[in-house]
Amino acid sequence: MSTETKVELDKFIVSASPHIRCDESISKIMWSVNAALAPAALFSIYNFGMPALKTMLLCIISAIAAEYLILKWQKKAMVVNDGSAFLTGLLLAMNIPATLPWYMPLAGSVFAIAIAKHTMGGLGFNIFNPALIGRAFILASWPIAMTTWPITTDMVGKVDGLTSATPLGILKLQGYEKLVQHFGDTATMYKSMFLGVRTGSIGETSALLLLLGGMYLIYKGYIKWQVPVVMIGTVGALTAAFGGDPFLHMMSGGLILGAFYMATDMVTIPITTKGQIIFAVGAGALTVLIRLKGGYPEGVCYGILLMNCITPLIDRLVRPVKYGARR
Amino acid sequence: MAKSFHGGIHPDDRKRFTASKEIVIAPIPEKVIIPMRQHIGAPCSPIVKVGDLVKKGQMIGEAQAFVSSPVHASTSGKIVEIAEYPHPVFGSCTAVVIESDGQDEWLLGLPLQRDWQTLEVSEIKEIIRESGMVGMGGATFPTHIKMAPPGEKPIHTFILNGAECEPFLTADHRVMLEQSEEIVTGMQIAMKVLGVNKGYIGIEENKPDAITAMKKACQGISSLEVIALQTKYPQGAEKTLISVICGQEIPSGGLPMDVGVVVQNVGTVVAIANAVEKGIPLIERVTTVTGGAIQEPQNLLLRIGTTFSQAVTLCGGFLQPPVKVIMGGPMMGMAQRTLDVPIIKGTSGILALREEDVNSGSERPCIRCGRCVDACPMGLIPSMLSILSERGAYAVAKNEYDLLDCVECGSCVYVCPAKRNIVHYVKLSKAQNAVKR
Numbered sequence: 110m111s112t113e114t115k116v117e118l119d120k121f122i123v124s125a126s127p128h129i130r131c132d133e134s135i136s137k138i139m140w141s142v143n144a145a146l147a148p149a150a151l152f153s154i155y156n157f158g159m160p161a162l163k164t165m166l167l168c169i170i171s172a173i174a175a176e177y178l179i180l181k182w183q184k185k186a187m188v189v190n191d192g193s194a195f196l197t198g199l200l201l202a203m204n205i206p207a208t209l210p211w212y213m214p215l216a217g218s219v220f221a222i223a224i225a226k227h228t229m230g231g232l233g234f235n236i237f238n239p240a241l242i243g244r245a246f247i248l249a250s251w252p253i254a255m256t257t258w259p260i261t262t263d264m265v266g267k268v269d270g271l272t273s274a275t276p277l278g279i280l281k282l283q284g285y286e287k288l289v290q291h292f293g294d295t296a297t298m299y300k301s302m303f304l305g306v307r308t309g310s311i312g313e314t315s316a317l318l319l320l321l322g323g324m325y326l327i328y329k330g331y332i333k334w335q336v337p338v339v340m341i342g343t344v345g346a347l348t349a350a351f352g353g354d355p356f357l358h359m360m361s362g363g364l365i366l367g368a369f370y371m372a373t374d375m376v377t378i379p380i381t382t383k384g385q386i387i388f389a390v391g392a393g394a395l396t397v398l399i400r401l402k403g404g405y406p407e408g409v410c411y412g413i414l415l416m417n418c419i420t421p422l423i424d425r426l427v428r429p430v431k432y433g434a435r436r
Numbered sequence: 437m438a439k440s441f442h443g444g445i446h447p448d449d450r451k452r453f454t455a456s457k458e459i460v461i462a463p464i465p466e467k468v469i470i471p472m473r474q475h476i477g478a479p480c481s482p483i484v485k486v487g488d489l490v491k492k493g494q495m496i497g498e499a500q501a502f503v504s505s506p507v508h509a510s511t512s513g514k515i516v517e518i519a520e521y522p523h524p525v526f527g528s529c530t531a532v533v534i535e536s537d538g539q540d541e542w543l544l545g546l547p548l549q550r551d552w553q554t555l556e557v558s559e560i561k562e563i564i565r566e567s568g569m570v571g572m573g574g575a576t577f578p579t580h581i582k583m584a585p586p587g588e589k590p591i592h593t594f595i596l597n598g599a600e601c602e603p604f605l606t607a608d609h610r611v612m613l614e615q616s617e618e619i620v621t622g623m624q625i626a627m628k629v630l631g632v633n634k635g636y637i638g639i640e641e642n643k644p645d646a647i648t649a650m651k652k653a654c655q656g657i658s659s660l661e662v663i664a665l666q667t668k669y670p671q672g673a674e675k676t677l678i679s680v681i682c683g684q685e686i687p688s689g690g691l692p693m694d695v696g697v698v699v700q701n702v703g704t705v706v707a708i709a710n711a712v713e714k715g716i717p718l719i720e721r722v723t724t725v726t727g728g729a730i731q732e733p734q735n736l737l738l739r740i741g742t743t744f745s746q747a748v749t750l751c752g753g754f755l756q757p758p759v760k761v762i763m764g765g766p767m768m769g770m771a772q773r774t775l776d777v778p779i780i781k782g783t784s785g786i787l788a789l790r791e792e793d794v795n796s797g798s799e800r801p802c803i804r805c806g807r808c809v810d811a812c813p814m815g816l817i818p819s820m821l822s823i824l825s826e827r828g829a830y831a832v833a834k835n836e837y838d839l840l841d842c843v844e845c846g847s848c849v850y851v852c853p854a855k856r857n858i859v860h861y862v863k864l865s866k867a868q869n870a871v872k873r
Contacts, residue, residue, distance in 0.1 A: 121758065121759065122759050125847075127766060127849050131850055131851055136594070188800070232800075375803055381817075408764065429817065431688070434685075
């Protein structure tokens, strides 16, 4: 008996099953999120003019440059075109005022990519949403600039000066009546908030366009509807419980932007749907507490970042129901 | 509304290449390479030697261990070699090579004409064992063991697995259309052996003609019922199939018999019917030869021991060089390194895949998107299993993340946007845990 193994090596790939895969990829997801943000981003150029475009380009380019250099330096696979650094830059820009001097968005963007993302190990390993860390970094470093808001294109000629308070700012400092007066009447206020003709961070204003993009992402299966619905719903319900105007709060600040595009950042939120719902409730509740009881007019950024902290804990405790334990 | 289960995926089933093609009986190969191990369990010992003349259906490998299954000559001819040969599952294995004499002559007395109803249960069990029956869906567990559950595990339900949820494969589909009578006979025999009076035939809805054919074949037999199942992978995995049909889940680490169920594959019950009624051992099977790289995909009735390259030639050869050749389905089948491997009892399909069929891409870090969690029919967190395996935390995977409950169906890998080889990691972790114990 011959013990020689008659093996002819053909040129087939030999790997573990399965041997077919769906055609989703990280870059498809990231670029889809960028595409979903595009309408709101374009609207911001109309709303705030060229400074918005300049800030967005600044953030995106510096995020991509930082990512490129770090990947190069660490000799990692060159994945700078996967859309994730672009997304961090775009999201950061959409979360800050259009009128910041150039070095602030740049610093925030580099901080987001270098510190929040790459010191943790890069994509997939970061605990906090990089764009929100970038925003928090700018807010902590230049608080005045970060709370000085430009007037919108619509206001030019109608108001004195070049700056205006955000709706949440007016609400915090001057009260609800003053805010309604600011818009004229309640109906106009709701309409302006929904369409986004108001001041605020670059990309947060248009509830309509953000919702449109969000629905596209839900349709594509890239985010779960439960997260934005629960987070925005929690804000509405808690606001009403505290005696505030739920509709105003649901459409103001960065809530819709945050709920659809940052509380859904898969890397930094729990992995199970149940866990994500807990996350959304927590982020919504923290937002309301900060807005109504805290010192800042807006709480979405910190609400989400604080919940990012406990995501690993949620994931340890909230598990899917195992087969064998269902019936 | 067809019954379903938690999780699962909906890949393009790609059965259209062969679903409507009748089973073609392949010509007798000039040479067959018959491995001594075509089942889970101990290998057989050859009971023939080089130079012997054998007849079709003659036993050539004897199963001495309990968990084993004998092998038989798939055609008549001369034993020309007994040596190590490439094997589609075990890498390599002792095989008996028969050079066909072209006569394809049966062993004296075969085929028989036997009425299964007159046979005792013990006789049928012996026939099943002697005929080398194994699960033909791919797992190749010896059938005689499955058919003799221990007394403390009473069986009340028999399920025929006609789900065929693997994309590309249509062998079971065609057998259900063309051999529905034999299937019913085989089921009745199996149910008699198990002492069961309820039998279900589970078929995915993407095979409406098979559902109709099996319903027709079951007419007037009150103990049999055809169940339409939602088309969703892995509908045909034993655990999901049982939970869908019986509404009962197998406890962790358990077997179907723990919930009183025995599941058999379509091909297996036909083989049982042939063995019991005609005395024919398991020497041939229907295999779907398909994939984007195959010239003319077909369902072939092939002799055990036919090489993959012979089967591919029967289908007109390759359209283009395949990047991957698989035995079985694309989700759980095994990648082959050569076409010199023979068809064995568990070869449900031969797939020759092109780059665009495979759609692999390079692996990236997990972005925790949770798609794998939603797809996992076992309710596990596949992403964590892969990450823990990467870190070498095999024990944590086993103790805290239910590694051993993973059935390796591959749904998680299919949906993963980071192209992570989760099943690979799971296999590694399982092996590492087995070593450390």
